Amino acid sequence: MNAYGRTKLDFEQALAQRRHAVVLRSSLILGPPTPEKCRKQSFLQFCDGKFADGCAADFYVDEYRSVVHVADVVEVIRRFVHGGATKAPGVYNMGGPERVNRYEVALAVCRHRGYDVTLARRAHRSAISANLVPSPPDITMDSSRVAEVTGLSFATLDEMVRRSFA
Amino acid sequence: MPNKETEYRREMVRVVVTGASGYLGQHLLAALAKDGLVGSVVAVYGSMPDFVAPCETRSIDLSDSGACASLAALELDVVVHLAAMSSPAACEQDVDRARAINCPTPLLDALPPDLPFIFLSTDQAHAARAPRGAILSQPAWPGHARGRAIAQLATRTDPARRCTTGRPTAPPPPTPSRRPRRR
Numbered sequence: 001m002n003a004y005g006r007t008k009l010d011f012e013q014a015l016a017q018r019r020h021a022v023v024l025r026s027s028l029i030l031g032p033p034t035p036e037k038c039r040k041q042s043f044l045q046f047c048d049g050k051f052a053d054g055c056a057a058d059f060y061v062d063e064y065r066s067v068v069h070v071a072d073v074v075e076v077i078r079r080f081v082h083g084g085a086t087k088a089p090g091v092y093n094m095g096g097p098e099r100v101n102r103y104e105v106a107l108a109v110c111r112h113r114g115y116d117v118t119l120a121r122r123a124h125r126s127a128i129s130a131n132l133v134p135s136p137p138d139i140t141m142d143s144s145r146v147a148e149v150t151g152l153s154f155a156t157l158d159e160m161v162r163r164s165f166a
Numbered sequence: 167m168p169n170k171e172t173e174y175r176r177e178m179v180r181v182v183v184t185g186a187s188g189y190l191g192q193h194l195l196a197a198l199a200k201d202g203l204v205g206s207v208v209a210v211y212g213s214m215p216d217f218v219a220p221c222e223t224r225s226i227d228l229s230d231s232g233a234c235a236s237l238a239a240l241e242l243d244v245v246v247h248l249a250a251m252s253s254p255a256a257c258e259q260d261v262d263r264a265r266a267i268n269c270p271t272p273l274l275d276a277l278p279p280d281l282p283f284i285f286l287s288t289d290q291a292h293a294a295r296a297p298r299g300a301i302l303s304q305p306a307w308p309g310h311a312r313g314r315a316i317a318q319l320a321t322r323t324d325p326a327r328r329c330t331t332g333r334p335t336a337p338p339p340p341t342p343s344r345r346p347r348r349r
Contacts, residue, residue: 001290001293002254003254003261004258004264004290007257008287011271011285014271014274020282025291026288029189031193035192035196036192036217036219037218038187039214070193077194078201080282081204085282085284133257135293136293139292
């Protein structure tokens with residue numbers, strides 16, 4: 001486990017003794033730009049910025065995540081803010097319904113925005129990972145419990161892209 | 167004798183959001199600003215000098231016990247903790263700083279033990295047991311009962327809200343049923 005995951009897990013464990021604590025294990029969050037200036041936007045804006053300039057880029061095909069839309073994350077949090085943290089404390093997976101890699105996300109941006117799809121190039125993290133921080137190749141999560149508890153359903157990748165560039 | 171308006175205001179929640187200047191934080195602040203049952207929000211951020219928010223802001227170092235104690239004095243109803251050092255590479259380069267930011271125990275020490283606390287963690291916390299191709303099941307904390315559905319509760323809080331992709335919510339009851347705010 002890398003230092004990021006380990007330190008987050010440590011805080012999860014520090015919270016476990018609190019009666020009204022909710023832990024949301026979030027996947028990669030995608031969505032529209034922030035209302036104000038922000039140090040880092042979502043991966044969708046990264047892709048769009050590259051492709052809008054006509055730049056090709058490499059995207060991993062061998063690292064899978066349950067990407068989730070920022071509006072869905074906000075709504076989950078809002079429901080826990082309004083009493084859910086006392087009614088249903090615990091640790092929850094929070095990801096979208098699909099298992100996708102970054103190349104697939106980049107392709108979805110290309111197609112939706114009308115860019116040349118060859119600008120998104122396939123790359124294998126496992127082939128260039130000598131100096132990269134270790135990261136699991138597949139963190140596909142079953143997030144049915146948070147969906148059940150909150151009564152929400154989560155956006156697919158195509159829905160996320162469509163809403164983010166609306 | 168309080169009138170209807172002041173009674174209603176007393177039932178609204180006071181929320182603190184850490185990591186408020188980040189990507190999720192800004193989207194959350196925008197949503198809470200439109201939420202009819204959020205009375206006030208305090209946006210806590212680390213070091214972004216020109217951060218703009220639709221609410222009160224405070225620049226606080228969450229590894230500082232004294233700074234965290236100042237949050238405890240705010241008479242909060244719920245904490246949403248988003249602050250993080252989220253770059254895995256930066257965390258590897260400075261593990262002590264990553265621990266101070268990602269595991270801010272002074273914050274927990276400063277807050278009342280029963281205060282509702284919502285923590286944005288990461289799928290990377292699954293890393294120790296993430297075999298390729300497996301779908302990672304729901305983790306569990308010992309001692310926590312299976313969560314009860316809060317969908318109905320959430321429905322009551324704001325009739326206009328619905329998940330962007332989800333099912334529409336039903337109209338609320340005629341009067342709010344939340345507990346009164348402490349004074």
